[in-house]
Amino acid sequence: MSKVYISLKEAKHQFSILLDSITESDKADFISSIYKEQICNETINDYLDDSNNFENKGEGFLDDPIATLNMIANDVKKRVPLDAILSSENIRSPTIGENADCLPHLTVHVDEFLYDEEDVEELVEEGKLKRNYCKDCGSKNIDSLIFTSHSMSRADLFFIFNNSLPTLENKVVLDIGSRLGSVLYGAYVFTDASRIIGVEMNEDLCKLQKDIVSKYNMEDRIEVLHKRIEEAEDIVQLADVIIINNPFEFYVSENEHIQIWQFLRRHIKRETILITCPHLETIFKSLNTQIHLSNWVKPYNLGWNEANMFYNKTNTEDTSFNDIAFYEII
Template sequence: MGVGGWSMDLKGAQEAFLAVLQQIPQPETRKAFLAWVDDTWIRGVPPTLMVCPPPCPPPPLVPGCTSDYSSGDAKLRKIADDLREIMPLNAILPTEQITFPSVGENADCDPSHTLHVDAFLYDEDMVDELCDTGELARNYCVDCSSHNTQPITYISHSASRERLAYIFRALLPPIPEDTILLDIGSRLGAVLYGAYIYSKCRRIVGVEINQDLCQVQQTIINKYQFQDRVQVVGGDIQEQAEIVRAADIIVLNNVFEFFMPPAVQARIWAFLRSNIKKGCLLVTIPSLEDSLQYIDCGFRVPEWARELPPHDPNITAPFDFQSETSEVKLYQIV
């Protein structure tokens, strides 16, 4: 026992440390705090601690900040480490064909000043480090050899670890074990891994048209022994009507806009409307309204789906969810 009959084991200390980080939402401040911990307590000579009786208990954990999140995020981080060993820096394979949008909010994403930076593989701190080392550029020159520069546009085709935690811990309601979850355009498999770690879905299916990306996902699934609940299907989603009809939850994360022209997108949306069952939950990034605004798909969103609020908007984790939630929407098919 410690002074005053109170002590803390390793797990308690870890949770208290996470609780402190949770109170520092600004990334730069949090980074500076961790640097101080490293310099003072790991690399330096730690100062003598003074214990004031009675000792103060650790700050309370905000509801939802549990060891489940910590262990889940650690596993996702390890998967991202493995994927960085497999994928090129921009996480785009030579066999992929990127189609930059000509209409809509992302129509200004010109290939000359737009970089693909996968949010699952690279968090903000890692992007800053890549910029500092010159592996990524922050700005581009509008007029060659001048000082007239503009920021580079970064885009991602994957959900970040934070966004995955938000989807499965706050946005969606509790997921029954007999749920079938479908990720359309699963790419590197981030949603599949998040669903496996944060839910008990009995069947988690990713449909991906690029066979090389299917192999990348299968490599991770095999390594982490996710195959008991996770399956990757290669092919066009329009050829997978049976899977679409069976799904209870469908995730659409930036799935069509950068990979096919508007006419093809319209056909796929019409297919989805015809095959997704009533009551199915859709998680979309961005909103359906934004995705369909410039697509002539023959129907309006309110005729097909109604937006739902997050199941638990107050849940938090040891980081600020706000930047990860604004584009993520939840709908139910009516």
């Protein structure tokens, strides 16, 4: 039986009727559950199986940000190893902080932009990933491996750009340590930001991002710079929104890590929205930056409203986005 499609107007009408039939106390959980099931698992296999023909998908597909992100993720998977770590990268094991237990033999790198939970389960079932390790070889004394990601998930990007931030028209978005480019693509499909800039110190990752940006016709607003962030003072000062997804501790020494934060403290302009994962309080707890957060940032008011009430952590037990923090530079 062929699918029957309805218009957007009719879909909104039917959805409103369905919402009206649900009790107020259950509405938030209902919308959240629908979102979590659909956001990264759109039925677009026909597109994903033929991502090289992106140009032929048609304008309707290009207007679907979720489908576009899913397609990009599928494309990037084909260009990187399973752990999404390139041979030219120098991944370090943090010696301080909450990730100090991420020892090489205990840590599995799984990029959340490329692989959601269902993908991971499939990889485990196929034997391509392991969740546990044997503490005494040959025995049943096992423990869990540590899974870590160096990218934000597609759900994270939706949460940040589609549901948390105000309009970004005429604004500049900066991603520090852009790696595979996930934040850049998310900002492109979900916002009207005039400039979206990624700063990445690994040349091979820059080439990958530029290739994707070119292929998906995003060059009008996205640019990728092959630099260390300390070499991009002018870009830092220009940015209205800065995303920092833990790009330092796995890549630089503790002393360099401190110096980068001191550099950012000096050059990020007032009223910039700073989005970090994890929270600055978590990062600075074990890092002697000599920066007093209360003199630098304040919590950014997300302005929760009825349209995105299901993300309000006071109304739901969902903790999916608890590690993402929003600040405003003061």
